[in-house]
Amino acid sequence: MERRSLTATILVHAAALILAAVILAPVVWLFIMSISSTTDLITKPLRWWPETIDLSRYGVLLSSVANSAGEAFVASLFNSLKVAGMATAAALVVAIPSAWAVSRTPSVGWSLYAVIATYMLPPVALAVPLYMALSALGLLNNVFGLALVYLTILAPFTTWLMKSGFDSIPREIESAATVDGARLDQILRLITLPLAAPVMATAALFAFLLAWDEFFYALLFTSDQRAKTLTVAIADLAGGRVSDYGLIATAGVLAALPPLIIGLFMQRALISGLTNGGVKG
Amino acid sequence: MTSNWITTRAWLLMLPLLIVMIAIIGWPLVDTVRLSFTDAKLVGTAGSFVGLDNYVKMLSGSNFQRTLVTTTLFAVLSVAAEMVIGVLAALLLNQQFYGRSVLRALMILPWALPTVVNATLWRLIYNPEYGALNAALTQIGLLDTYRSWLGEPGTALTALIVADCWKNFPLVALIALAALQAVPRDITAASMVDGAGAWARFRFVIMPYLAGPLMVALVLRTIEAFKVFDLIWVMTRGGPANSTRTLSILVYQEAFSFQRAGSGASLALIVTLLITILAVAYAALIRKSAGAS
Amino acid sequence: MLKSIQTALLGATLLGAALASPAHAETKINALFMAQAAYSEADVRAMTEAFTKANPDVTVNLEFVPYEGLHDKTVLAQGSGGGYDVVLFDVIWPAEYATNKVLLDVSDKITGDMKTGVLPGAWTTVEYQGKRYGMPWILDTKYLFYNKEILEKAGIKTPPKTWAELAEQAKIIKDKGLLATPIAWSWSQAEAAICDYATLVSAYGGSFIKDGKPVFQSGGGLDALNYMVDSYKSGLTNPNSKEFLEEDVRRVFQNGEAAFALNWTYMYNMANDPKDSKVAGKAGVVPAPGIDGKSTVSAVNGSMGLGITSTSKHPDEAWKYIAFMTSQQTQNQYAKLSLPIWTSSYADPAVSKGQEELIAAAKQSLAVMYPRPTTPKYQELSTALQQAVQESLLGQAKPEDALKTAAANSGL
Numbered sequence: 001m002e003r004r005s006l007t008a009t010i011l012v013h014a015a016a017l018i019l020a021a022v023i024l025a026p027v028v029w030l031f032i033m034s035i036s037s038t039t040d041l042i043t044k045p046l047r048w049w050p051e052t053i054d055l056s057r058y059g060v061l062l063s064s065v066a067n068s069a070g071e072a073f074v075a076s077l078f079n080s081l082k083v084a085g086m087a088t089a090a091a092l093v094v095a096i097p098s099a100w101a102v103s104r105t106p107s108v109g110w111s112l113y114a115v116i117a118t119y120m121l122p123p124v125a126l127a128v129p130l131y132m133a134l135s136a137l138g139l140l141n142n143v144f145g146l147a148l149v150y151l152t153i154l155a156p157f158t159t160w161l162m163k164s165g166f167d168s169i170p171r172e173i174e175s176a177a178t179v180d181g182a183r184l185d186q187i188l189r190l191i192t193l194p195l196a197a198p199v200m201a202t203a204a205l206f207a208f209l210l211a212w213d214e215f216f217y218a219l220l221f222t223s224d225q226r227a228k229t230l231t232v233a234i235a236d237l238a239g240g241r242v243s244d245y246g247l248i249a250t251a252g253v254l255a256a257l258p259p260l261i262i263g264l265f266m267q268r269a270l271i272s273g274l275t276n277g278g279v280k281g
Numbered sequence: 282m283t284s285n286w287i288t289t290r291a292w293l294l295m296l297p298l299l300i301v302m303i304a305i306i307g308w309p310l311v312d313t314v315r316l317s318f319t320d321a322k323l324v325g326t327a328g329s330f331v332g333l334d335n336y337v338k339m340l341s342g343s344n345f346q347r348t349l350v351t352t353t354l355f356a357v358l359s360v361a362a363e364m365v366i367g368v369l370a371a372l373l374l375n376q377q378f379y380g381r382s383v384l385r386a387l388m389i390l391p392w393a394l395p396t397v398v399n400a401t402l403w404r405l406i407y408n409p410e411y412g413a414l415n416a417a418l419t420q421i422g423l424l425d426t427y428r429s430w431l432g433e434p435g436t437a438l439t440a441l442i443v444a445d446c447w448k449n450f451p452l453v454a455l456i457a458l459a460a461l462q463a464v465p466r467d468i469t470a471a472s473m474v475d476g477a478g479a480w481a482r483f484r485f486v487i488m489p490y491l492a493g494p495l496m497v498a499l500v501l502r503t504i505e506a507f508k509v510f511d512l513i514w515v516m517t518r519g520g521p522a523n524s525t526r527t528l529s530i531l532v533y534q535e536a537f538s539f540q541r542a543g544s545g546a547s548l549a550l551i552v553t554l555l556i557t558i559l560a561v562a563y564a565a566l567i568r569k570s571a572g573a574s
Numbered sequence: 575m576l577k578s579i580q581t582a583l584l585g586a587t588l589l590g591a592a593l594a595s596p597a598h599a600e601t602k603i604n605a606l607f608m609a610q611a612a613y614s615e616a617d618v619r620a621m622t623e624a625f626t627k628a629n630p631d632v633t634v635n636l637e638f639v640p641y642e643g644l645h646d647k648t649v650l651a652q653g654s655g656g657g658y659d660v661v662l663f664d665v666i667w668p669a670e671y672a673t674n675k676v677l678l679d680v681s682d683k684i685t686g687d688m689k690t691g692v693l694p695g696a697w698t699t700v701e702y703q704g705k706r707y708g709m710p711w712i713l714d715t716k717y718l719f720y721n722k723e724i725l726e727k728a729g730i731k732t733p734p735k736t737w738a739e740l741a742e743q744a745k746i747i748k749d750k751g752l753l754a755t756p757i758a759w760s761w762s763q764a765e766a767a768i769c770d771y772a773t774l775v776s777a778y779g780g781s782f783i784k785d786g787k788p789v790f791q792s793g794g795g796l797d798a799l800n801y802m803v804d805s806y807k808s809g810l811t812n813p814n815s816k817e818f819l820e821e822d823v824r825r826v827f828q829n830g831e832a833a834f835a836l837n838w839t840y841m842y843n844m845a846n847d848p849k850d851s852k853v854a855g856k857a858g859v860v861p862a863p864g865i866d867g868k869s870t871v872s873a874v875n876g877s878m879g880l881g882i883t884s885t886s887k888h889p890d891e892a893w894k895y896i897a898f899m900t901s902q903q904t905q906n907q908y909a910k911l912s913l914p915i916w917t918s919s920y921a922d923p924a925v926s927k928g929q930e931e932l933i934a935a936a937k938q939s940l941a942v943m944y945p946r947p948t949t950p951k952y953q954e955l956s957t958a959l960q961q962a963v964q965e966s967l968l969g970q971a972k973p974e975d976a977l978k979t980a981a982a983n984s985g986l
Binding site: 097130 | 284287288290291292294295297298299301302305306308309310312313316323324370373374376377378379380381384386387388389390391392393394395396397398400401402403404405406408410411413416417419420447451455456459504507508510511514515528529532533536537542545546548549550552553556557560
């Protein structure tokens with residue numbers, strides 16, 4: 001490390017403080033709103049820390065009383081979990097064999113680019129026929145239907161990530177095993193997949209986060225508690241349904257918790273996944 | 282094993298993916314093309330062939346042109362801001378300072394926050410009566426009276442760009458930081474000895490390492506910004522006076538609110554075509570810069 | 575594997591239970607509501623609970639969306655076989671819903687008691703081309719709310735009777751330094767803005783459509799928009815009104831930051847509730863004012879009805895539920911946030927107790943409720959008008975030009 005002048009050191013620390021404030025302030029404010037009473041939130045001048053800490057909204061949203069606002073919110077939480085979980089699992093199932101095939105057989109690589117290119121498609125270009133098809137199949141307002149639709153986003157993405165993961169596993173390991181007489185499924189099961197486990201985990205996390213974040217299809221294709229996801233539930237709350245800003249903030253905090261936890265703890269895996277994919281594309 | 286068999290095996294392994302992709306992307310896309318030449322309604326009438334009527338109507342309408350400008354402005358400005366701030370943040374995070382590892386870890390927070398939550402959060406911050414932005418700016422004396430951030434065409438789009446930028450610049454920063462860490466230390470040291478200024482060092486020594494990863498981030502972010510829906514839907518729904526209505530919102534309105542599946546489909550395809558042109562242009566650019574270096 | 579065995583067992587048990595006691599065969603219906611103005615979410619849940627208690631064989635799943643999502647959700651759910659059975663709909667939608675066969679025609683389900691007992695004006699909420707597509711449920715219009723304390727401090731004896739007076743009184747309040755911007759409206763780019771606009775159109779004796787063609791671009795329609803723009807530009811109107819919905823107006827009014835506000839029935843009792851409001855006991859209500867020589871009061875028909883979707887598999891249970899929700903007993907019990915549709919309720923002291931002021935205003939306003947246009951293309955017309963209102967307020971276009979553009983883009 002080069003030696004820095006004192007001024008440079010001070011400047012760097014000041015800039016770091018500003019960056020930290022920019023990153024943290026909105027998130028912290030979201031949390032403070034969720035524990036402030038409504039009176040504190042509409043006082044002028046605004047109070048930046050509540051007079052009394054009010055945790056009641058967490059109770060309201062997480063209650064399981066039948067036919068309550070809390071029940072509806074919890075239902076959407078579970079719907080999000082189900083849809084994101086199923087879509088992630090399905091995406092991995094279709095992505096792993098094809099990613100491996102493309103990685104080991106460059107001659108079919110062009111098909112992968114065709115798959116990745118679908119990422120460019122705006123969801124609005126598919127929404128109308130998908131709506132009509134789900135309607136015909138009776139899969140509107142259904143977690144399975146929504147999970148299926150989410151594959152449009154997750155499958156190309158996970159295939160892309162997995163392919164760059166397989167690329168980093170030397171082929172020689174596999175060919176050595178072939179020489180020893182192992183069958184393809186044995187090679188994949190015993191050698192390649194265990195080596196690719198970290199990449200698979202990263203791809204799964206990404207896929208889960210993408211599905212958790214999705215809003216447009218969920219808005220169109222779900223109508224009530226049976227399939228409505230968290231993002232739609234929050235948009236409903238924020239869209240003028242309630243004027244209790246604290247309740248909206250609480251819903252936001254609860255919806256953000258799973259991805260934030262994943263983000264903070266799995267940081268290294270996520271970033272390496274991103275940059276690997278990014279560099280090798 | 283013959284190479285024929287290897288190719289066949291590859292196709293067999295790809296079959297599940299290809300079937301899924303054709304079923305949920307390929308077929309819907311083709312059907313959207315078919316719909317775009319009809320006057321179909323969303324529910325009920327299948328519609329009849331109307332030729333290019335939908336395209337003519339959509340392209341000539343003032344709504345489309347205005348929305349295209351809004352979308353382009355949003356995409357260009359927010360992506361540019363994210364790139365510049367992201368790289369600056371990465372350069373900072375590559376310096377030595379107390380709490381560096383904590384700050385690096387915190388950078389993931391905005392990115393991990395779901396888009397809808399981010400939009401909701403900023404909507405609350407921009408609230409004209411009780412929002413934190415008005416309160417903060419007034420309390421430190423930068424503002425005399427509360428302003429309607431999302432209610433004025435001038436500030437609404439900027440407010441949206443800020444919200445989008447806050448969520449996405451950390452991602453650019455993290456990608457750039459990973460690239461910076463790959464720059465060999467002796468190269469920077471050597472350039473210092475040679476007496477290269479800070480800018481020259483950044484431009485000729487560091488930039489080549491950043492260019493590749495940043496280019497990918499640039500392409501992805503631009504495409505996403507062009508497709509933006511949820512952020513705007515939650516924060517302004519396209520208001521005030523349609524000054525923040527983007528192409529995706531316009532398609533939603535046409536196809537779902539007004540239930541005109543036919544013209545909605547034509548509009549969606551026009552948007553798709555625009556994004557494709559953009560992506561192809563980027564790809565050409567990447568190839569050119571890769572060839573040059 | 576274990577899971578699937580469990581599921582199978584559970585299924586078998588349930589099936590057995592169902593076979594064993596057919597009396598408990600449950601019907602599930604799904605109902606779509608909004609929670610924004612009128613009955614609160616808690617009220618709707620309580621009413622529904624009373625219904626399921628009385629009808630243990632029916633369960634009702636409730637879904638609440640913001641008003642802004644109500645139309646699209648209803649329309650989009652049409653494609654799903656198991657969508658909603660009961661939907662709340664606004665007075666402006668029966669034309670479109672009837673044309674696109676979204677709602678069942680329930681004309682023959684309506685009993686003689688309903689026909690004679692419900693206010694005649696309320697029926698217009700659910701009618702299109704002589705058929706009825708549901709029961710009216712929320713009988714609502716926009717009233718002028720005022721802060722009694724602020725008016726008193728300003729030395730104003732009676733709340734305004736004309737729109738010109740409203741401006742004069744607001745000016746007095748502003749000049750005395752009591753409030754910088756005394757009037758709050760809901761002028762966000764949304765249907766709420768059209769409701770405020772329609773109230774003014776009715777005051778100026780204007781109309782939206784004549785012989786199927788838009789006529790709002792001149793006469794009363796133009797006068798109404800000019801009034802809004804003048805009020806905005808003069809600084810008498812809270813400039814943030816241009817991004818307010820009804821709930822924002824209520825917040826500002828309840829916080830004592832507006833002397834006047836145009837809003838629905840529900841604000842009266844909420845603003846007078848000391849638990850949530852700083853102006854409890856000081857919120858007054860009168861009919862929205864009139865225009866000298868043209869009208870004495872003005873009002874927009876903001877009523878809403880409950881209907882059965884054409885895709886419902888349980889139309890009978892759905893109707894039972896609607897009949898319960900709209901019954902005089904239920905409505906009288908929950909008359910604080912929304913007034914009953916039943917004529918005789920207004921003579922019932924239990925209904926008017928504690929809200930005599932509101933009932934007095936309602937008697938005048940409900941009699942003159944002005945309809946927004948009845949057309950299957952209402953959504954497009956409204957979208958175009960919202961843009962015109964906002965562009966005029968923001969000074970991007972002159973009101974007459976903005977309305978001309980809206981007329982051209984209205985799809986009519």
